[in-house]
Amino acid sequence: MPNSQLRIVIVGHVDHGKSTLIGRLLNDTGSLPDGKVEQVQEMSRKRGMPFEWAFVMDALQAERDQGITIDTTQIHFKTTQRPYVIIDAPGHTEFLKNMVTGASQADAALLVIDAGEGALEQSRRHAFLLHLLGVRQVAVVINKMDRVDFSQSRYETVAHEIKEYLAELGLFPKAVIPISARHGDNIVTRTDQAPWYLGPTVIEQLDSFRRQQVSPDQPLRFPLQDVYKPGDRRILAGRIESGRLKVGDTLRFAPGGASATVVSIEAWNNPDTVLDAQAGQSIGITLDKRIFAERGHIAHHADSAPTLTHKLSVRLFWLVSEPMALGKTYTLKIATAEHRVTVEQVTAVIDVEDLSSTPGKAVHRNEVAEVVLRSRSPIAVDLAGDLPRTGRGVLIDGNDVVGGCLVIEAEDSAASNLTEVSHTVSLDERAAANGHKGGILWLTGLSGAGKSTLAMALERALFDRGWQTFVLDGDNVRNGLNAGLGFSPDDRAENIRRVAETAKLFADAGVLVIASLISPLRADRARARVIGGDRFHEIHVAADLAVCEERDPKGLYKKARAGDIPDFTGVSAPYESPEAAELVVDTGNLDRSEALAQLLDYVDETFGKNSLKSGKELTYVI
Amino acid sequence: MSADLDQLESQSIYILREAYNRIDKLAMLWSIGKDSNALLWLCRKAFFGRIPFPVVQLDTAMELPEVYEFRDRITKEWDLDLIVEQCPPEEEMDQTLPPLTRAAARKTEGLKNLLRGNAYQGIMVGIRRDEQATRAKERVFSPRSLEGDWDVKDQPAEFWDHYKTRFPEGVHVRIHPLLAWTELDIWRYSKREGIPIVPLYFARDGKRYRSLGEKNITFPVDSTASTIDEIIEELQVTRVPERAGRAMDNESEDSFERLRSVGYM
Numbered sequence: 001m002p003n004s005q006l007r008i009v010i011v012g013h014v015d016h017g018k019s020t021l022i023g024r025l026l027n028d029t030g031s032l033p034d035g036k037v038e039q040v041q042e043m044s045r046k047r048g049m050p051f052e053w054a055f056v057m058d059a060l061q062a063e064r065d066q067g068i069t070i071d072t073t074q075i076h077f078k079t080t081q082r083p084y085v086i087i088d089a090p091g092h093t094e095f096l097k098n099m100v101t102g103a104s105q106a107d108a109a110l111l112v113i114d115a116g117e118g119a120l121e122q123s124r125r126h127a128f129l130l131h132l133l134g135v136r137q138v139a140v141v142i143n144k145m146d147r148v149d150f151s152q153s154r155y156e157t158v159a160h161e162i163k164e165y166l167a168e169l170g171l172f173p174k175a176v177i178p179i180s181a182r183h184g185d186n187i188v189t190r191t192d193q194a195p196w197y198l199g200p201t202v203i204e205q206l207d208s209f210r211r212q213q214v215s216p217d218q219p220l221r222f223p224l225q226d227v228y229k230p231g232d233r234r235i236l237a238g239r240i241e242s243g244r245l246k247v248g249d250t251l252r253f254a255p256g257g258a259s260a261t262v263v264s265i266e267a268w269n270n271p272d273t274v275l276d277a278q279a280g281q282s283i284g285i286t287l288d289k290r291i292f293a294e295r296g297h298i299a300h301h302a303d304s305a306p307t308l309t310h311k312l313s314v315r316l317f318w319l320v321s322e323p324m325a326l327g328k329t330y331t332l333k334i335a336t337a338e339h340r341v342t343v344e345q346v347t348a349v350i351d352v353e354d355l356s357s358t359p360g361k362a363v364h365r366n367e368v369a370e371v372v373l374r375s376r377s378p379i380a381v382d383l384a385g386d387l388p389r390t391g392r393g394v395l396i397d398g399n400d401v402v403g404g405c406l407v408i409e410a411e412d413s414a415a416s417n418l419t420e421v422s423h424t425v426s427l428d429e430r431a432a433a434n435g436h437k438g439g440i441l442w443l444t445g446l447s448g449a450g451k452s453t454l455a456m457a458l459e460r461a462l463f464d465r466g467w468q469t470f471v472l473d474g475d476n477v478r479n480g481l482n483a484g485l486g487f488s489p490d491d492r493a494e495n496i497r498r499v500a501e502t503a504k505l506f507a508d509a510g511v512l513v514i515a516s517l518i519s520p521l522r523a524d525r526a527r528a529r530v531i532g533g534d535r536f537h538e539i540h541v542a543a544d545l546a547v548c549e550e551r552d553p554k555g556l557y558k559k560a561r562a563g564d565i566p567d568f569t570g571v572s573a574p575y576e577s578p579e580a581a582e583l584v585v586d587t588g589n590l591d592r593s594e595a596l597a598q599l600l601d602y603v604d605e606t607f608g609k610n611s612l613k614s615g616k617e618l619t620y621v622i
Numbered sequence: 623m624s625a626d627l628d629q630l631e632s633q634s635i636y637i638l639r640e641a642y643n644r645i646d647k648l649a650m651l652w653s654i655g656k657d658s659n660a661l662l663w664l665c666r667k668a669f670f671g672r673i674p675f676p677v678v679q680l681d682t683a684m685e686l687p688e689v690y691e692f693r694d695r696i697t698k699e700w701d702l703d704l705i706v707e708q709c710p711p712e713e714e715m716d717q718t719l720p721p722l723t724r725a726a727a728r729k730t731e732g733l734k735n736l737l738r739g740n741a742y743q744g745i746m747v748g749i750r751r752d753e754q755a756t757r758a759k760e761r762v763f764s765p766r767s768l769e770g771d772w773d774v775k776d777q778p779a780e781f782w783d784h785y786k787t788r789f790p791e792g793v794h795v796r797i798h799p800l801l802a803w804t805e806l807d808i809w810r811y812s813k814r815e816g817i818p819i820v821p822l823y824f825a826r827d828g829k830r831y832r833s834l835g836e837k838n839i840t841f842p843v844d845s846t847a848s849t850i851d852e853i854i855e856e857l858q859v860t861r862v863p864e865r866a867g868r869a870m871d872n873e874s875e876d877s878f879e880r881l882r883s884v885g886y887m
Contacts, residue, residue, distance in 0.1 A: 005626065005804075034861045076752045076804060083804075097779035101761070104781030133781065225636070226643045230670060237668075239636050268670045269815075281628075282635035284670065295643060319779050333784055392782060399788040401779045 005076075005083040006211055009103045011130065012112030013122035017143040021112060021181040022075060022086055023053030025202070028188040031077035032056065053182065081207040096129075096366050097319045100404065103130055108137035108209040110202070111162070115148045115155065115178070119162045125352045127162075128368060131169045132317055132406060134388050137212075138166070139175045139205045146180040150193040168355055174208070175199045214389070216278035218242040219304035221382070221390045222251070223335035224297050228284065235266050235284040236293060241335060241389035243301075245285075246276035251299040254380035255308050256530050258291035292526040296337030298380045298390060306380040306390060309410040313347065315384075316395070316405035317368050324363040324371070324395075324403065332373060332405075334393035339379050340490070341395075345372040363403075370408070376494070381410050430510030434468050437607040438510040440503045440532045441599075444519045444578060445541035446570045447556055448548030450587040450595065454541060455516040457596050462603070468510055472499055474517035487567060493524050500528035500536075507535050512607055520575040537606065539599070540581040543588035545570050582606075627811050631664065634799040636783065637762055638668040638746070641797045644787035645744035648675040648797075649705070651733075651887065654689050655834040656819060657748040660808050661800055662700070663817045676703040678745075680732040683708070684725075684836035692820045707736045722839045722870040723877040730885045737794055746797045747887050752804045753864055756882050764796045765789055772883055796887075805864050806857045813850040824848045833865050841867045 010018045026032050036056060044051045075086045087102040103109065109130050113119050119127075130138060140162055148154045159176040166173060177186055178194050179202060185191035187202045200208070220243030228235045245251065245262060252259045265274040266284040277283045293299075298306055318324050324343060332341040348357035348370040363369040384391035384406035395403040431437045441458075443451045455471045462469040474495075478485070482498055485491040496519050506513040519525050529536045548570065549557040560568035567573040578584075583602050585595050641648060650665065650673070652658045665673045679693065697704045709732030715724040736742065751758040761777050763785035778786040789795060800808075812819060822831045822842075829842035843866055847853040870877050878886075 030861075032861075036863075075758065085802075098777070101777075101780045225639045228670065230672065235670065237639055239632065266670055268667050280632055282632040282639070282668070389782075394782065394784040396788070399786070399790060401784060401786060404779075404781060 005085055006206070006209055007085045007087060007105055007107045008110060008206060008209070009087040009106035009108075009130075009135065010110045010112060011099060011103060011123075011126040013114065013117070013120045013126075016112045016114040016117070016123070017181045018112050019054030020052065021110070021141065021143065021179070021187070021202075023056040024181050024184055024187050025086065026056065026075065026077050027053070028184055029077050029079055029203070079203055079207055084206065099126065100129060100133065100317070100319065103135060104133045106135050107212045108139070108206075109135045110206075111138060111140045111173075112143050113140060113158060113162060115142045115144050115158060118158050119165065121353060123162070124165060125366065127166055127171065128169060128350075128352050129317060131171055132315065132368065132404070134384075134392075136171070137209050138171055138173050139177065139202075140166075140173045141177045141179050141202060143179055143181050145178045145185065145194065146183055150178065150185075150191075152194070152196045155194075155197070165355075175205045177202055177205060214242060214279040216242075216244045218279070218387060220245050220251075220299070220301050221306065221335070221387060222283075222299040223337065223390065224253075224293060224295050224299065225336050226295055227293070233286055234290065235286055236299075237282075237284040238299075238336070239282045240277055240279050242279050242387050244276060244278035245299070245301075247274075250302065251287075252302055252305065253291070253293045253297040253299050254306050255378040256292055256294075256297050256527075258293055258530065259302075260287035260289050260291045260293075262286075263288050292530050294523060294526075296335075298335065298337070306382050307410045308378045308380055308413050310376075310378060310413050311344070311372065311374050311411040312379065312381060312407055313370060313372050313409035314405035315368065315370050315408050316363065316403050318363045318365055318403045320397070320400065320402045321365050322397070322402075323365070324369075326361045330402070331396040332375070332379070332393055333396060334379065334381055334407075335390050337380065338396075339375045339377055341373040341375045343371055344374045346370075347372060371405075377497075378413055379410075381407050383407055383410065427508070427510070434510050435609055436467055436512065437535075438468070438507040439512055439535040439537060439607050440500075440507050441512065441514045441537050441539055441603070442503075442519070442525065442528060442532070443514065443516045443539045443541050444525060444581075445587075446543065446545060446548045446575055447518055447568075448551045448553055449541045449543040450592070451516040451518075451541045453592065454585070454587070454595055454599065455514045457592070458514055458599055458603070461596065461600060462512065467512060469512045469514065470506060472503055472506075472513060472515045472517075474499070474515075474519075477502075493521075493527070496524045496528055497531070500531040503528075504531055504533075507532065512603070518569050518575070520569045520573065522576045522579070525578070537583070538578050538581040539602075540578045540584045542577070542584050542586050547588045627807065627814060630803055630807055631667070631811070633802065634661075634664045635668040637785070637797065637799040638665055640783075640785055640787070641744055641746065641763075641799075642669070642674060644785075645795065645797070647740075647742045648744040648746065649678050649736075649742045650675060650746040651748070652677045652679050652693075652702075652704075653748070653834070653887075654679065654685070654693050654820060655748075656808055656812060656823060657750060657800055657803075659696075659817055659819065660803075660811055661746065661748040662696075662702075663815060664799065666700070673700075673702065676705050678705045678707055678736060680729045680736070681706050681708055682725075682728050682732075682836050684838055686822060686834075686837050688820055688822050689834065692818070696818060705736075707732050710735070719880065720870070720877060723881060725836060725839050726870045726881060726886065729887070730881065733885060733887075740792070742794065743789070744795050744797055746799060748800045749798055749887055750803050750805070750808075751801050754878060756879050757801075760796075760798055760801055761786070762798050762801055763787060764798065765793050766796060766885065767793060771885060774883065806854065809850055809854050809857065813854070819850070823853070825852075832862075832867055835868055839869045841869065843867050 012018050040055045041051050077084050113123050142158050155178045178197050179186040190201055221241045223238050224236055225238040247262050249262045262285050264286045265277055267274045326343050329340055329342045332339050346360045349360040350357045350368045382391040391407045394401045443455055445451050459469050459471045482495045485495050499515055503513040503515050559565050560571040569575050585598055587595050709728040712724055715727045749757050761780045825845045825848045830845040831842050847856045
């Protein structure tokens with residue numbers, strides 16, 4: 001069986017000879033299809049141009065016309081040791097995103113430098129990017145040695161310069177090889193023109209590179225891609241990015257915080273039961289209980305959790321012409337999680353020529369910088385130096401990936417200035433003093449189902465009994481707490497998150513909070529439940545759409561049907577009924593007092609005096 | 623077990639799952655050749671047996687009979703949601719294309735018909751980088767204009783497995799889960815997994831199809847490889863390109879490139 005292939009990237013300044021080197025490598029290892037060279041020679045003849053090895057690479061018409069390689073091309077070839085894929089990464093500034101695309105896939109890199117010109121700005125930028133992209137195995141080839149008569153002193157000057165630069169980045173080239181790609185010197189066969197050079201040829205160097213492997217002996221990070229529900233099973237699907245997991249492990253899901261035990265590792269068409277899996281494998285698992293876990297959550301073991309943060313420093317490279325601006329908000333995607341982040345500070349813009357840095361207000365295309373990002377939601381993250389795959393990500397603006405970044409510092413939300421002060425008055429004491437427990441009744445249902453009416457009636461009834469209670473009404477909070485939020489999906493989710501966080505504070509204070517919000521999406525309510533913990537009780541105020549529409553107390557259905565309100569729940573936007581609400585109050589068939597009675601019974605039983613005697617311990621849920 | 627095949631399989635499954643989660647209306651093109659058969663297999667692995675989107679054959683009515691037989695058998699056995707899209711006739715093709723290339727262009731037009739009215743936002747295609755130079759330049763998630771045009775000069779950045787999954791109205795995306803595989807990988811994987819193969823790939827009377835296409839524009843190549851093992855052996859020494867039997871590729875220097883820039887797979 002053949003060995004595993006090695007992916008190499010060849011980078012360097014435009015015109016320093018990358019394509020020529022690749023054409024040579026293919027030819028000299030006998031990897032070109034029969035007739036290819038003749039075909040390209042014939043083409044060159046027709047066009048009246050002298051044959052160039054680079055033409056073999058430049059398969060596209062556009063490239064031949066322009067004379068520069070445009071995109072990352074992947075080419076396969078073989079040595080006696082193993083197969084290779086060469087990724088040609090263009091050096092032209094405009095095509096940096098192609099270079100990044102190519103280089104990020106590589107196990108190892110060759111940096112091509114023109115012996116006459118030395119390491120120009122592009123070569124340095126590429127070296128820096130290789131470092132950022134995580135390519136650690138690098139060799140330098142000094143090309144066009146024939147043009148400097150294989151001068152040893154010229155070689156040494158250029159070699160010294162680039163080695164010094166790379167060392168500052170923490171990169172140490174495995175070799176610095178003098179070659180002439182055009183004439184095939186030191187590619188496959190050793191040249192007799194540079195007897196002073198004793199190091200490896202290009203091929204010898206390539207064969208000594210190792211394949212990049214992810215180690216399973218690191219902390220487990222299993223980011224979820226999706227949750228599938230075939231039949232009555234729930235399969236959590238994703239790829240293990242580091243570490244390993246096995247059946248029976250207890251997993252936690254960051255940043256949600258839910259926890260469950262692995263019951264099975266699912267496999268299709270596999271005769272053996274799978275009991276464990278490790279880094280690099282795309283798997284699916286089932287758990288012992290139904291918890292809130294969704295795409296973006298990272299499963300880990302309890303003893304080695306990722307950092308939860310709202311503020312992180314990253315080293316980033318910027319790929320597009322519109323600069324990254326201070327104060328602007330982007331989407332940060334790390335593994336499968338997406339977060340809205342705002343640029344709080346541009347700490348340093350790094351000059352790739354001499355690696356000096358200055359603070360700034362923006363990051364321009366092709367620049368490398370260190371910036372501080374702040375997120376509204378907690379991000380589960382690692383440092384890139386520890387676990388690269390969950391410690392790096394991309395920034396997205398609108399529809400496009402605009403930059404890449406490595407996490408170099410993450411402020412631990414739990415351990416930062418936000419450290420929660422422990423209360424000296426316990427929940428139990430509050431409950432005992434109030435004569436009832438605090439908690440959250442989350443009333444969800446269509447507009448017109450009777451949520452507000454029921455909420456206000458319940459508040460009155462409980463207040464009259466001396467309860468600590470308060471209604472958080474969806475419409476009312478939009479005038480204050482959530483003024484400024486609109487009705488886009490993101491804003492609606494944020495609206496619900498804020499109400500849930502506020503409700504949690506009330507509940508901590510011992511109050512029975514009645515939250516009354518349409519909250520049409522299951523995922524949003526599931527997030528609210530994570531915030532509220534086991535004191536969160538979902539009450540489905542259920543009435544048919546037809547009934548609600550007939551009532552139409554605020555005249556909203558009429559407007560929605562007339563097209564005056566876009567995305568109106570029930571009419572032009574979905575309402576996802578709760579699957580497992582703690583209580584369903586059928587306001588379609590019950591009159592107002594019956595509905596209130598049903599709800600009061602539930603409240604008494606769950607939060608009232610009798611519930612205090614159950615001896616169940618009350619705990620804060622973070 | 624071979625680590626490199628495991629890695630390729632895992633990466634393709636990751637891509638399939640990203641596509642299914644991020645792209646609303648998906649379909650997969652099934653040419654019934656060895657690559658898209660392997661892709662079907664990977665879909666079944668990714669989604670635990672059931673392929674959660676339709677499988678489309680762009681039919682020119684010019685496939686070999688063995689291909690149709692295979693299609694009907696597998697569709698039934700694997701319970702596929704098969705859509706057969708009839709491609710428009712050759713007379714309606716761009717007449718400036720060389721004749722054989724014109725025949726291939728029918729599939730591009732068939733695909734355009736399939737995509738009309740925003741029926742699909744994502745089309746999965748089993749192409750590989752090592753097949754042909756222009757395919758080597760592809761992204762895993764490759765956006766196309768409404769007309770299917772491919773802007774090779776301005777492709778999205780794609781690194782660390784973060785793919786472009788957001789698009790303006792009217793743009794569709796081609797998803798290429800097999801881009802990193804080689805012809806040899808496909809055969810080694812088909813053997814390991816026992817994936818069904820159209821018998822035309824195996825040599826009879828000194829000839830076999832190395833790449834399957836329409837009967838008017840595809841020809842068998844010289845070979846004695848009559849089993850998967852023999853094919854694997856053959857591929858390790860051959861210097862004949864995979865698409866040597868595809869007449870249109872050799873018709874004009876830029877035939878394939880012209881086809882692809884306007885939407886061919």
